[in-house]
Amino acid sequence: MFKPHSSLKKGDRFRLGNNSGVDDQLDAVTSVSGRSRCSKVNTLLNSIKVTSLKFGMIESSALEDISSSNTNEIKHGVTLTWENLTVVSDKKATFKISNLLRKKEKNCSSKNTIINNVSGIAQSNEILAIMGASGAGKTSLLNALNFRNNQSLNVYGEIKVNGQLIRSQNELSSISGYVQQNDLFIESLTVKETLIFQAMLRMDKSISKEKRFKRIEEVIHDLNLKKCQNFAVDIQGKKGVSGGEKRRLAFACEILTDPLILFCDEPTSGLDSFIALSVIECMKSLAKQGRTIICTIHQPSSEIFELFDRLCLVSDGKLAFNGPINKCNQFFESQGYQVPVNYNPAEFYVKTLAFVPSDKENSLEKLKKICDGYEKSDYYQNLTREIKEVCDNKSFQDRINMNTKNE
Ligand SMILES: Nc1ncnc2c1ncn2[C@@H]1O[C@H](COP(=O)(O)OP(=O)(O)OP(=O)(O)O)[C@@H](O)[C@H]1O
Numbered sequence: 001m002f003k004p005h006s007s008l009k010k011g012d013r014f015r016l017g018n019n020s021g022v023d024d025q026l027d028a029v030t031s032v033s034g035r036s037r038c039s040k041v042n043t044l045l046n047s048i049k050v051t052s053l054k055f056g057m058i059e060s061s062a063l064e065d066i067s068s069s070n071t072n073e074i075k076h077g078v079t080l081t082w083e084n085l086t087v088v089s090d091k092k093a094t095f096k097i098s099n100l101l102r103k104k105e106k107n108c109s110s111k112n113t114i115i116n117n118v119s120g121i122a123q124s125n126e127i128l129a130i131m132g133a134s135g136a137g138k139t140s141l142l143n144a145l146n147f148r149n150n151q152s153l154n155v156y157g158e159i160k161v162n163g164q165l166i167r168s169q170n171e172l173s174s175i176s177g178y179v180q181q182n183d184l185f186i187e188s189l190t191v192k193e194t195l196i197f198q199a200m201l202r203m204d205k206s207i208s209k210e211k212r213f214k215r216i217e218e219v220i221h222d223l224n225l226k227k228c229q230n231f232a233v234d235i236q237g238k239k240g241v242s243g244g245e246k247r248r249l250a251f252a253c254e255i256l257t258d259p260l261i262l263f264c265d266e267p268t269s270g271l272d273s274f275i276a277l278s279v280i281e282c283m284k285s286l287a288k289q290g291r292t293i294i295c296t297i298h299q300p301s302s303e304i305f306e307l308f309d310r311l312c313l314v315s316d317g318k319l320a321f322n323g324p325i326n327k328c329n330q331f332f333e334s335q336g337y338q339v340p341v342n343y344n345p346a347e348f349y350v351k352t353l354a355f356v357p358s359d360k361e362n363s364l365e366k367l368k369k370i371c372d373g374y375e376k377s378d379y380y381q382n383l384t385r386e387i388k389e390v391c392d393n394k395s396f397q398d399r400i401n402m403n404t405k406n407e
């Protein structure tokens with residue numbers, strides 16, 4: 001029989017369906033690896049689909065006693081660099097990881113080029129915001145950076161972590177997390193149950209239950225979810241948690257495994273400005289723990305914009321700027337565009353770089369002028385120098401071992 005979340009008591013346990021104790025299933029999942037683990041995860045997920053969750057037992061006793069100390073510190077951050085990244089749509093082509101090792105193809109048809117020869121850098125302790133008008137290529141760039149592009153797209157260029165070439169999504173996923181634009185949760189689970197479930201599935205099988213529960217408490221604390229930890233994510237059409245809390249829960253799920261890099265597509269979409277600010281403040285504190293955060297964002301308020309450290313502006317798939325946020329103004333001024341007084345700079349940059357269909361020729365000419373201007377500027381020279389410094393720095397490279405996740 002369904003038991004409302006508010007009536008759950010310490011010592012209760014929860015169960016998936018009638019006969020399948022979640023503990024047994026999760027233990028089965030976490031005690032194996034490889035293909036076998038995959039099939040057990042699928043069984044577990046299927047059982048959730050067919051049997052709606054029934055709350056006979058909630059395992060909360062183990063959690064209540066664990067201190068909520070926030071001691072989780074990332075020792076070494078990482079720097080992500082990308083050079084000459086090009087994404088080309090080609091219906092016949094299949095996504096080949098090996099293409100990443102090649103330079104840009106010479107015969108790419110420009111009309112199919114979604115991302116055109118873009119380089120950049122994202123560092124630890126910082127948020128890099130990818131901005132541009134709708135359709136400029138923000139999501140395509142973010143997806144290319146974490147190997148999530150659609151199969152009909154060809155990706156060329158080099159992506160490196162601390163100067164080490166990344167060849168596959170597997171290599172990157174062991175040190176990174178991806179917060180999707182649309183939250184996908186089992187709606188009848190509470191916030192804490194969602195995290196227990198995610199911890200059992202995502203965290204390495206060698207990590208003890210106690211450590212997993214401790215980590216859950218840490219992320220609940222870090223993401224400010226304590227107040228709503230026993231609310232359902234979304235139940236019977238009645239919202240259990242707010243939009244901002246739901247978005248923070250998405251971050252919480254991703255940081256359970258302590259990723260060094262976090263990719264987020266439009267973390268504030270659909271949220272009002274106040275809640276959006278609280279989500280970006282959360283991102284900021286995650287960055288301050290040593291993470292490298294890369295997000296796309298369409299139209300941030302000026303308060304949100306000030307929280308970003310670095311800006312990557314794209315226009316029609318081309319790079320218009322990548323550098324510290326406080327240098328962007330100077331660059332636009334050097335191109336003849338001055339942010340008006342009391343104007344949100346983010347809005348000004350996006351507006352200036354937007355393609356205007358009704359004035360196609362002038363618009364394209366203006367955008368080309370700005371992007372070419374950036375490529376010839378000192379700001380671009382600085383960017384290429386920064387990328388080279390990271391890639392040439394041997395001690396930097398030694399800091400990261402992509403296979404040491406969760407150790
Ligand atoms: N798989 C694909 N095949 C062909 N074209 C694509 C594909 N994915 C994206 N595009 C095109 O690439 C361009 C950039 O799309 P993208 O989604 O990256 O833009 P965006 O800047 O994220 O826009 P928004 O702010 O609306 O989310 C668009 O013109 C889009 O139609």
Ligand SMILES: [Mg+2]
Nearest residue numbers: 138139140296
């Ligand atoms: Mg997008």
